[in-house]
Amino acid sequence: MINHLIIVEYNDDVILKSTYCTISAARKIPGKISALVIGSNKQISEQISEYVDKVYYNNKIVNITADSCTDIIFDCVNKNDITYVWSSTSSLMKETMPRITSRLTNASMASDIQNVVNENTFKRSMWAGDIIGTIKLLSNKKIITVRSTNFEPAEKQNSKCAIVDFNVEINPSFINFISYDIIKSDRPSLTEASMIISGGRGVKNKDGFNKLIFPLADVLKAAVGATRAVCDAGWVPNDWQVGQTGKIVAPDLYIAIGISGAIQHVAGMKGSKTIVAINKDPDAPIFQVADYGIIGDAFIIVPQLIEEIKKIKK
Amino acid sequence: MKILALVKRVTDYEAKLKIKSDATFIETDDINMIMNPFDEISVEEALRIKEKHGGEVIILSIGPEEATQQIRNALAMGADRGILVVHDTYKKFLDSGMIAKIIKHVYEMEQPDIILMGKQAIDDDNHQVGEYLAEMVNIGHGSQANEVNINLESKSVIIDKEVDGGIEKISLKLPCLITADLRLNEPRYASLPGIMKAKRKIIKKFNLDDFKIEIKNNVIIEKLELPEKRESGVIVKDVSELINKLHNEAKII
Numbered sequence: 426m427i428n429h430l431i432i433v434e435y436n437d438d439v440i441l442k443s444t445y446c447t448i449s450a451a452r453k454i455p456g457k458i459s460a461l462v463i464g465s466n467k468q469i470s471e472q473i474s475e476y477v478d479k480v481y482y483n484n485k486i487v488n489i490t491a492d493s494c495t496d497i498i499f500d501c502v503n504k505n506d507i508t509y510v511w512s513s514t515s516s517l518m519k520e521t522m523p524r525i526t527s528r529l530t531n532a533s534m535a536s537d538i539q540n541v542v543n544e545n546t547f548k549r550s551m552w553a554g555d556i557i558g559t560i561k562l563l564s565n566k567k568i569i570t571v572r573s574t575n576f577e578p579a580e581k582q583n584s585k586c587a588i589v590d591f592n593v594e595i596n597p598s599f600i601n602f603i604s605y606d607i608i609k610s611d612r613p614s615l616t617e618a619s620m621i622i623s624g625g626r627g628v629k630n631k632d633g634f635n636k637l638i639f640p641l642a643d644v645l646k647a648a649v650g651a652t653r654a655v656c657d658a659g660w661v662p663n664d665w666q667v668g669q670t671g672k673i674v675a676p677d678l679y680i681a682i683g684i685s686g687a688i689q690h691v692a693g694m695k696g697s698k699t700i701v702a703i704n705k706d707p708d709a710p711i712f713q714v715a716d717y718g719i720i721g722d723a724f725i726i727v728p729q730l731i732e733e734i735k736k737i738k739k
Numbered sequence: 740m741k742i743l744a745l746v747k748r749v750t751d752y753e754a755k756l757k758i759k760s761d762a763t764f765i766e767t768d769d770i771n772m773i774m775n776p777f778d779e780i781s782v783e784e785a786l787r788i789k790e791k792h793g794g795e796v797i798i799l800s801i802g803p804e805e806a807t808q809q810i811r812n813a814l815a816m817g818a819d820r821g822i823l824v825v826h827d828t829y830k831k832f833l834d835s836g837m838i839a840k841i842i843k844h845v846y847e848m849e850q851p852d853i854i855l856m857g858k859q860a861i862d863d864d865n866h867q868v869g870e871y872l873a874e875m876v877n878i879g880h881g882s883q884a885n886e887v888n889i890n891l892e893s894k895s896v897i898i899d900k901e902v903d904g905g906i907e908k909i910s911l912k913l914p915c916l917i918t919a920d921l922r923l924n925e926p927r928y929a930s931l932p933g934i935m936k937a938k939r940k941i942i943k944k945f946n947l948d949d950f951k952i953e954i955k956n957n958v959i960i961e962k963l964e965l966p967e968k969r970e971s972g973v974i975v976k977d978v979s980e981l982i983n984k985l986h987n988e989a990k991i992i
Contacts, residue, residue, distance in 0.1 A: 436904075490909065491870070491882070516902040520882035523835065523867040527874035533836065533957035536865045546961065551863055555756055556765065558863075559962040599879030599915075603897070603908040614904075620991075645992070653921070663885070663901055663922060669864065670921060678991045688752070695969060699989045701981065707974075716972035717984050729978040737982065737992060 427456025427544070430501060431477065432494075432512035435469050442617050443513035443571075445578035448476055450571045451511045452579060453541040461501050461591070463489060474585040481505070481591035491521040492597035499528050500593045502566070514570040514673070522568050532566035537673075539575040553669040554692030573616070574675030574696050608662045615665065618648030620678045623667055623694070625652040627683020627704060627723060631660040637682060637727045644734045650674065652690050668693035683723050686711025703727065740794030740889070743849055744785040745842065745856035746813055747775040748806040752861055762962045767829050774809040777857020781919040782813045783926040784887060785855045792889055794852075795819045799845050801838060803827035807942055814937035815929035821942035822849075824950075834958035835867040839875050842868075844950040846876050851914065853896070858883050858918040869918040879911040883920040 429451045434441045451458055459479040462470045463486055470482045481501055486493050494517065502510060502525070510525065512518040514537045526534040540548040542559060547569065551558045615621060622645065624638040634655065642649050650667040651660070667674055668690045675696035682703045684690060687710070694700070695714050702715035703723050712718040719726055750756065751771040759766055774782075785796045796818040800806045803825065810821035824841055826833065833841075846854065854873075859866040873880035881887075881898035885906070888897045894913045899906050901920045929937070947954070975981045985992045 491880070495874075516883065516900075519866050520870050520880070523870035524874045524880070526867070527836070527839065527871040531957075533834065534867055535958070536867060550966070551963070552750070552756060552765075553752070553861060553864065554966060556758070556963050557966050558960055559964075561959050561961050562957065563959065564957040599873075599911065600881070601910040603910055605902075605905060605907050607905040657922065662905075664904060670859075678985075678989075699985070699991055700969075700972070701985070712974065713971060714969050716989070717981055718972060718974045719976075719978070719981055720974060726978060730981070733978055733982045734992060737986060 427454060427509060428505065428507045429454070429456050429458045429509045429511060430498070430505070430507040431458060431460045432498065432510070432518060433460050433462045433469060433473050434513060434515055434518070435466065438466065438468055440469055440472055441513070442578055443515065443573035444473070445476065446573035446576040447511050447513050447571045448579035449576040450538070450541055450569075451509065454509065454544045456509070459505065459507070461498065463494060463497055470588045474588055475581045476579055478586050480586060480588040482588050483591045483593070485592045488602035489517070490597065490600045490602050491517065491524060492600035493595060494521045495524045495528065496595035496597050497593065498525050500595065501591060502529065508566055510566070510568045512570055513573045518570055522570055526568045529566050531564045532568055533562045533564040534568040535560055535562055536570050537572045538569055539572050550692070553688055554695065555688065572673055574673060608664055612642065613646070613648045615648045615650055615667065615672045615674050619676050620645050620647035621650050621667070621674055621676045621697075622647045622680045622682065623650035623652070623684060624655055624682050625684030626654045627685070631658075633724070634660045637723055641680070641727055641731055644731055644738065648676075652684055652687070681711050681715070682727060684711050685709045686714065740788060740792045740853065741849065741851040742785040742788060742794065742796050742853045742855060743846065743851040744778070744782045744796055744798055744813065744818065745854065746778045746782065746798055746800045746809050747857075747860045748772050748800060748802040748809045749775045749860055749862040752776070758963050758965065762964065763960060764829060764832070764963060772805070772809075774812055775857050775860045777859060777861070777919055777921070779926045780921070780923050781855040781857055781917070782816055782818060783924045784919060785853075786817045787924065788853070788887070788889060792891060797822060797849060797851065799842065800824070801826055801828065801833075801841055803829070810942055811937050812929065814940045815934045816927055817933060820940055823942055823944045825944055825946045831954070832956065832960055833954065834956045835865060835871050836957055837954060838868050839872040840952060841947070841950065842872050843875050844952070853914065854916040856916070856918055858920055869916055873916040878914050878916055880916040880918070881909055881911055882918045884917050885920050885922045887917060887923070
């Protein structure tokens with residue numbers, strides 16, 4: 426009998442789309458699916474209970490770190506005979522899951538998988554997306570992080586399942602949490618948005634970024650992304666970087682403005698359904714992945730685009 | 740302060756990769772190899788900590804004989820000595836658990852205050868070894884560091900980490916493990932005197948037998964392949980044609 430455990434991730438009162446996509450990935454391997462909710466939000470447990478077969482709810486943890494998460498998930502896996510642990514590839518899970526794999530006996534891990542081939546074999550991107558690897562986990566316990574953009578969000582089941590308190594005693598001692606500075610934004614987040622407007626060095630400077638990218642994002646109610654160079658220059662928060670080492674995104678529409686299309690960036694957005702590129706340089710590699718390209722000056726084209734979209738929206 | 744900085748020899752990020760005919764790994768003949776860029780950042784951070792607080796920076800690599808080049812590069816930047824565990828992971832694959840096991844041996848031998856390494860290697864993109872190792876040797880870790888401040892008195896480190904949605908600040912007791920993110924620092928170039936000095940610095944070599952490690956992977960690579968190419972699109976002449984396509988063809992706007 427295969428027992429799956431899904432780590433539920435949420436902001437305030439909303440479960441992240443990536444968690445629903447992770448459930449879809451787990452459903453590809455038939456078995457019983459449980460979910461673990463860490464933190465003091467009972468509503469989240471209620472919400473997720475429509476998607477899985479059992480919910481474990483832990484409301485004892487105040488500061489959620491890789492340390493406390495490792496302790497709880499480890500305990501949950503051992504006490505409930507879990508064989509597969511699944512989460513999205515979030516920053517917290519990226520650092521927690523290897524630690525759990527290491528603590529468990531007879532466990533191994535597949536990072537950021539894009540597809541489930543069978544119950545022990547998975548596909549994942551390597552070399553910044555230049556290569557797709559098929560890897561096989563030989564261990565009894567399998568720890569898997571999921572590139573959520575490669576899976577559709579799971580559908581609800583017919584009924585709600587039981588919610589069980591899982592308030593184990595833990596004593597995390599490695600990491601001392603000090604603070605968490607959230608960069609506040611009214612825009613949709615990159616990994617959840619259906620449209621993304623992204624700017625590169627071609628918008629010239631911070632002023633150019635503000636003038637072109639934000640107004641276009643506003644009319645489309647889109648998220649804002651950027652290249653590594655733009656983040657490094659400090660025009661936007663680091664958290665907005667799209668690319669192999671930043672966020673991997675796959676919205677319905679991705680508009681790349683003044684982005685040349687370095688491998689590293691393209692690896693982070695080539696899963697998008699429709700890609701539009703606006704660039705002065707006709708040889709820019711971004712045009713090789715774009716469905717629609719316009720060659721020209723973004724400072725002329727983008728304002729026209731905004732006006733045209735406004736007309737349609739009326 | 741004794742710092743162990745880990746360096747992986749990887750394919751150049753600009754290299755055109757070719758998959759071996761049996762699809763088990765990539766060809767390495769005629770491919771330029773470099774120090775994993777995230778590891779270069781961790782070497783730089785190790786040197787900055789040493790310059791501020793004193794101590795020693797030891798470079799460790801697991802790789803073929805040729806990985807001495809990447810260790811020498813780190814020594815030329817200013818590190819003190821090197822250790823190479825000779826095993827070509829591009830020819831005889833080792834999973835993250837095996838790699839962590841090897842590093843554990845060196846950790847116990849050297850007993851550093853800090854282990855520094857890149858958050859991930861740009862070849863396998865796994866992002867596993869650091870945290871796996873920290874658990875194995877029973878120390879705290881800080882992943883994706885973008886600022887590191889050592890407090891000698893309290894024997895602790897304060898780390899700013901790049902996390903989803905913002906910056907998380909944590910502290911760890913020494914000894915600890917830190918993985919470097921892109922913006923932790925800008926690595927220095929090796930100076931000419933640095934390069935000359937590096938030639939005389941010691942690189943000690945071991946192999947898996949020295950540590951009595953038997954290879955037993957829990958992960959195997961079955962196959963590598965090239966990704967599906969996106970069908971090439973069209974160049975439109977102006978904004979109204981673009982809007983038309985997005986509205987009527989892609990039906991997005």
